[in-house]
Structure formats: structure tokens, C-alpha cells
Amino acid sequence: MPASTITPSPSSSPPAHRHIPVAVIGGGQAGLSISYYLKQRGIDHLVFEKHTAMHVWETRRWDAFCLVTPNWQCQLPGHPYEGPDPHGFMRKPEILDYLAGFRKAVDAPLLEGVAVTRVSRRDEGGYDVVTSAGTYGADQVVVASGGYHTxxxxxxxxxxxxxxxxxxxxxxxxxxxxxxxxxxxxxxxxxxxxxxxxxxxxxxxxxxxxxxxxxxxxxxxxxxxxxxxxxxxxxxxxxxxxxxxxxxxxxxxxxxxxxxxxxxxxxxxxxxxxxxxxxxxxxxxxxxxxxxxxxxxxxxxxxxxxxxxxxxxxxxxxxxxxxxxxxxxxxxxxxxxxxxxxxxxxxxxxxxxxxCIGFQPDFRWLDAPVFNGAGHPKHHRGVTAIEGIYFLGLPWLHTWGSGRFSGVARDALYLADRIEESLKAGGDRRHELAAAG
Missing domain, CATH: 3.50.50.60 (FAD/NAD(P)-binding domain)
Incomplete structure (x- = not known):
């Protein structure tokens, strides 16, 4: 089923072990950015968000908050800034309007109010994604929940x-x-x-x-x-x-x-x-x-x-x-x-x-050997050494703009290409095994 036709409802519990090719954890600008490119490729996926999409921009920002980078750097995929003040700095209400427009444009297959409590590797391959609304199976997992948790x-x-x-x-x-x-x-x-x-x-x-x-x-x-x-x-x-x-x-x-x-x-x-x-x-x-x-x-x-x-x-x-x-x-x-x-x-x-001394990451729910001694993910451009585990939206994931509106689109595009390649390779391997059997 193409991703654009998925209409999940968080109010109804899904059957245990429903399978999806890609699970995206986090419904901020990173999660919706990868959803944008997965939808372009017709890759079935779900975006899990324990609160509401982009909630941190409303709940973690003070009233007078404004961007510290000019508006023209807001280049979310398919939704560049097109307002009247490209060299200005959007204030909080304008940022929320911009993000609401992005959410509408992406129309992601989004499950809001659904917390992911554990992701673990299956013996036969793929991952169990345990959530507050049931357990899913996934071939690939994109961790797009950022690094500012606690x-x-x-x-x-x-x-x-x-x-x-x-x-x-x-x-x-x-x-x-x-x-x-x-x-x-x-x-x-x-x-x-x-x-x-x-x-x-x-x-x-x-x-x-x-x-x-x-x-x-x-x-x-x-x-x-x-x-x-x-x-x-x-x-x-x-x-x-x-x-x-x-x-x-x-x-x-x-x-x-x-x-x-x-x-x-x-x-x-x-x-x-x-x-x-x-x-x-x-x-x-x-x-x-x-x-x-x-x-x-x-x-x-x-x-x-x-x-x-x-x-x-x-x-x-x-x-x-x-x-x-x-x-x-x-x-x-x-x-x-x-x-x-x-x-x-x-x-x-x-x-x-x-x-005002920052946040610590909390990835305790991810049961995978992808972290260094300080608890930070080890990766190259968001691709980890463990097949099927990716990160997106972290500061300096690839460039300065990786955790910002300016660079997350490039990172999401790169990961979408890697995910497409991996899913195709997995499908080819299954076809070869079936033919050999």
C-alpha cells in the first residue's frame, strides 16, 4: 500500500505485530522530512509521535522566542519559506504557522499520542517496535526524535x-x-x-x-x-x-x-x-x-x-x-x-x-549496539553499523544544518535513498532464496 493511503488512528489499538517496512520514531521536522521522501518513493511507513507533531516548538519555547537564523534558511522539503521577509527572523507564532503548513503539505502517516517504549532486533531479522498502542514489526527504523530529551x-x-x-x-x-x-x-x-x-x-x-x-x-x-x-x-x-x-x-x-x-x-x-x-x-x-x-x-x-x-x-x-x-x-x-x-x-x-544548561539524550528504549560510551549514537550521515537503524535530526549529523530547518532535508533525502536501496536488496535476497528453495 502506498504510504499516502495510510490513515492510522491512534484511538484504535492495532493488531499485534502488524508489519511495516519503515518505522519513523518522532514527529518533529526530522520525522516529517523523512516521511516526505519515503512517500515520494512509495515506501510504506508510519511516523510515531508520543505527543503531537512539532510539539517542542510550542511547549519548549518562550513567548518572545524567534529564530536566530534568517527565514530564507527555512528549507524543509517541499516547503521552503515563501513569506514577505526572507532576511527577517520568524517569531514563535510565525514558526508554528510555518510548521503547520509543512505538516499539511507532507500529510504523513502519523500516529500521535503513541509512545515507542522499546525497539529490539528480531532473531529472524527486522525489529519489534513496542508502543503504547500495540506492537509493530519493521524492517527499518529511523530514529528522528532528536537528541534533546531530558x-x-x-x-x-x-x-x-x-x-x-x-x-x-x-x-x-x-x-x-x-x-x-x-x-x-x-x-x-x-x-x-x-x-x-x-x-x-x-x-x-x-x-x-x-x-x-x-x-x-x-x-x-x-x-x-x-x-x-x-x-x-x-x-x-x-x-x-x-x-x-x-x-x-x-x-x-x-x-x-x-x-x-x-x-x-x-x-x-x-x-x-x-x-x-x-x-x-x-x-x-x-x-x-x-x-x-x-x-x-x-x-x-x-x-x-x-x-x-x-x-x-x-x-x-x-x-x-x-x-x-x-x-x-x-x-x-x-x-x-x-x-x-x-x-x-x-x-x-x-x-x-x-x-539553561541543556538536555541529555535518552535512547534507553532502543536496544541496539549503536551508542558510544557517552550514550550518543555512532553513525555516518545517520547510517549506523547495524543494518536497518538510522538517525536523523541530530546536531551535526552531517553538517551544521542537520538539526535545523536548513539542512534536515538533505539528510532525510540521503537516508531515504539508503532505505530504498536496503529494502530493495532485502527483497532481492528473499526472491533469490525462494527461487533456490
């Missing part, structure tokens, strides 16, 4: 006063949802830096513990930095050609924002305006939080990366004789007098803490 909150959080509200970045919505008083934001990656800015612009007293996140300019020499880097083919660089190789997958993303048309996020400027900055959070002594004396080093390193990216753009402009505004180098607008080592929570009036 919010990271440190154990020291358990010892903090109960009077302090503690939430993870995925739970933050807006400044008014927090109690009156000062706010501590822990982590300065994209979420931490943007949430700290959101609170700061609302007039809240913000304390920010920063880590090793780099930063980049929003605009440089007359264009968005993303546009320059795209012209320089940076986003086409595969992971094996990156100077860090697979180590780039562990990197924290550069902080920048698309808010109000796009601008830099300069933590030094925030400090001038009253935000309190600290180094890496290390502990709690019963009264005060303690910090590593790493603030100055972290700020300097973030600026080094910022200027380094701009210098690479300078070289590209010079090498190609491009007419552009003159170059510049960022000079710090503020320097810490000292690295603060502690923060007395009561004395500072801290009433809420937002943990």
Missing part, C-alpha cells in the same frame, strides 16, 4: 531554599510568569543568553552565570553573518572536514538573536546596564552559590570567536574582491573588576532560578 538540572538544586522557584529553560514563558524579585539565569548558550535578555529588557534584575558559549555578530560589513557564511560554504562542510571532527557535536551554539530584526547579544553591554555576571556555577554552601573565577576568561574567549568569524569574512571579501563596508574589530565595552566567587541568594533577593 532537561539537565544539577543535583545542588535539591538543596536550595524551597522559597526559590526553579525552572528549566523549556518551562520559561515570559518575565511576568516569575515571582517578583531578582532572577538567576544559569548558562549562556542560545537559550540562556536570550532569556537573560528577555528578562533584562523587561526591567528585571538579572544575575547570569556564564559558561564557555561563543558568540557571533548578527550583521557585519553590510550583511547578516549567516549570509556571509553561507556564501563561504560553511554550512555545506561535513563533520569529517570540520577542524574539530566529531568533537564539534559537543560544542555550544553561538549566542546571537533575531529579536527586533536581529542584533548582537553583548553580555558586557548588559553588565554596563546593571546585569550581574559570574563565571561557571560550582556549588552551594548552604547560604551562597559559589562560582569558578572564569568570568573574564569566558568573556574574552567569546569575543575572540566573534572577531575570528569576522576576520574569516574579511579574508573572503578580500580574496573575492567584494565591495563591502570597511572591516571592524570588537573592543570590550566593559571589563569585570574582579571575578565574583559567590552569590548570597537571600541578600541578592533571588526569588527564581532558570536552568
Amino acid at each position: 532537561p539537565i538540572i544539577p543535583r545542588l538544586a535539591e538543596r536550595l531554599p524551597e522559597t526559590i522557584m526553579q525552572i528549566h529553560s523549556e518551562q520559561y514563558r515570559d518575565p511576568g510568569s516569575l515571582p517578583d524579585g531578582a532572577v538567576l539565569v544559569v548558562g549562556s548558550g542560545q537559550s540562556g543568553a536570550q532569556i537573560a535578555e528577555d528578562l533584562h529588557l523587561a526591567g528585571r534584575k538579572v544575575h547570569l552565570a556564564i559558561g564557555n558559549a561563543p558568540r557571533c555578530a548578527r550583521f557585519y560589513r553590510g550583511r547578516d553573518v549567516v549570509t556571509w557564511l553561507a556564501d563561504m560554504k560553511y554550512y555545506e562542510m561535513p563533520v569529517e572536514r570540520h577542524p574539530l571532527r566529531e568533537g564539534v557535536r559537543d560544542n555550544t551554539n553561538h549566542y546571537v538573536t533575531g529579536r527586533d530584526g536581529g542584533r548582537d547579544i553583548d553580555l558586557r553591554k548588559f553588565a554596563l546596564e546593571g546585569m550581574q555576571l559570574y563565571g561557571v556555577l560550582e556549588g552551594y554552601d548552604g547560604t551562597a552559590l559559589t562560582f569558578r573565577k572564569s568570568l573574564r576568561k569566558s568573556l574574552d574567549e567569546a569575543d575572540r570567536v566573534y572577531n575570528g568569524i569576522n576576520a574569516a569574512i574579511d579574508k573572503y571579501i578580500a580574496d573575492n574582491g567584494i565591495d563591502a563596508p570597511p572591516p571592524s574589530v570588537y573592543a570590550p565595552v566593559w571589563e569585570p573588576e574582579e571575578d565574583p566567587s559567590s552569590l548570597d541568594l537571600a541578600a541578592a533577593g533571588i526569588t527564581s532560578i532558570i536552568w
